[in-house]
Amino acid sequence: MVSSPSDARRQEIIQAVWVLIAGGGIERVTFRRVADQAGVSVGRVQHHFGTRDALVLAACETMIDLAHDRYQDLPEAPEERLRHILLHAIPDSDRARFGASVWHAYLSKSAADEEIAGLLAEAKRGTEEEIARLLEDAGGRGDKLLADGSLRAARTLLAIADGLTVRVLIGDLSGAEARGLLLAELRRVRGSTDQGNSP
Amino acid sequence: MVSSPSDARRQEIIQAVWVLIAGGGIERVTFRRVADQAGVSVGRVQHHFGTRDALVLAACETMIDLAHDRYQDLPEAPEERLRHILLHAIPDSDRARFGASVWHAYLSKSAADEEIAGLLAEAKRGTEEEIARLLEDAGGRGDKLLADGSLRAARTLLAIADGLTVRVLIGDLSGAEARGLLLAELRRVRGSTDQGNSP
DNA sequence: ACCCTAGCAATACGTTCGTATCGAATCGAT
DNA sequence: ATCGATTCGATACGAACGTATTGCTAGGGT
Numbered sequence A, B: 001m002v003s004s005p006s007d008a009r010r011q012e013i014i015q016a017v018w019v020l021i022a023g024g025g026i027e028r029v030t031f032r033r034v035a036d037q038a039g040v041s042v043g044r045v046q047h048h049f050g051t052r053d054a055l056v057l058a059a060c061e062t063m064i065d066l067a068h069d070r071y072q073d074l075p076e077a078p079e080e081r082l083r084h085i086l087l088h089a090i091p092d093s094d095r096a097r098f099g100a101s102v103w104h105a106y107l108s109k110s111a112a113d114e115e116i117a118g119l120l121a122e123a124k125r126g127t128e129e130e131i132a133r134l135l136e137d138a139g140g141r142g143d144k145l146l147a148d149g150s151l152r153a154a155r156t157l158l159a160i161a162d163g164l165t166v167r168v169l170i171g172d173l174s175g176a177e178a179r180g181l182l183l184a185e186l187r188r189v190r191g192s193t194d195q196g197n198s199p
Numbered sequence C: 001a002c003c004c005t006a007g008c009a010a011t012a013c014g015t016t017c018g019t020a021t022c023g024a025a026t027c028g029a030t
Numbered sequence D: 001a002t003c004g005a006t007t008c009g010a011t012a013c014g015a016a017c018g019t020a021t022t023g024c025t026a027g028g029g030t
Helices: A005-024 A031-038 A042-049 A052-072 A078-087 A094-110 A114-137 A147-169 A175-191 B005-024 B031-038 B042-049 B052-072 B078-087 B094-110 B114-137 B147-169 B175-190
Strands: none
Touching (some): A005 A031, A005 A042, A094 A147, A094 B147, A114 A147, A114 B147, A147 A175, B005 B042, B042 B052, B147 B175
């Protein structure tokens, strides 16, 4: 994972990249500023990542891996995992806001960078599938959410979470409001009886 | 509104800004490149906007105003307006993808720029209120959506639209899939009985 | 003892950047 | 006809940029 001395150095640098992105977008990321933020020399940054683009891309990959690792470290209870996977992107702490800012910076870049778009797409799809799985496992109504329905429900819930995250990021919704609405929607999806889409 | 010769020049320049942003993010926006894209001199760009930040901000304001104008020009039928306001952000044509890219570029910048965040927040809130109004006006079920409920429903629908737009932008959902799901959710919210999508 | 390589730090180079400035048109009001 | 303001085009300047290059050092295999 992240064990060799070299990897530790890379990690320090990548953290500095995140700080810069959260503070002012990807355009803030330059070798000199990253080195400054990390408290290392420009040469070190350049040695480990070669080009600016490679640095930005590596920081994106690491962000996704880290989110994945954090999710894996959660308790196994589907109930709890479901809450986490849906709510974790909605900023209500500085830490969460930080993550959401960085994520959206990459999201914006993905419009012009296919490689980053691919990374984000893979991550999103994985999240969606995991939500669907959790909905089935933790199903409040075992009979309600079958294969097809659970994927649709997962897609809807994830979209709501992403959409609300945007609202919180630009500051016209509080984190608490967004979480409240999202949890209500989760309850609706898992308990209501409509949704009948199989003959 | 946009009639004086000077305004026309400004508009040409702003269009060039949009093209650059859609093609590679806000970091692509420089006086020289904008001038090049618009086919005018650097001096002209500088004269009309002064600084780079002012140029970027003006292009943001104009984007929001344009979207608003386009909405106002729609037929008055609430049914149609509702569909447009929810679907227009989901890219399924090159034109729509263009708009979504630019919007998300500004969204990303808003994490670090309060002025832009304010503009986007105001626009989003206005959209939400308009959706709530349309839900009441066009209500398939008059009894279902009252004041409180319609705002909640509007917030949810708008979040779904925004979340799905993200998925389409990064390329792991097609515009058609996203539109299909969103329309299904709209149907559910408005009446939940007619749902008729089982083959 | 030898050398090879990874891991830097320092610096240099050419480019591009934002912006200031300068001068020439053009134009509207007088 | 005159004159101040607007609207530029052209150019210049210092800062910051990405990256190539150079040289040093510490360790590991032989």
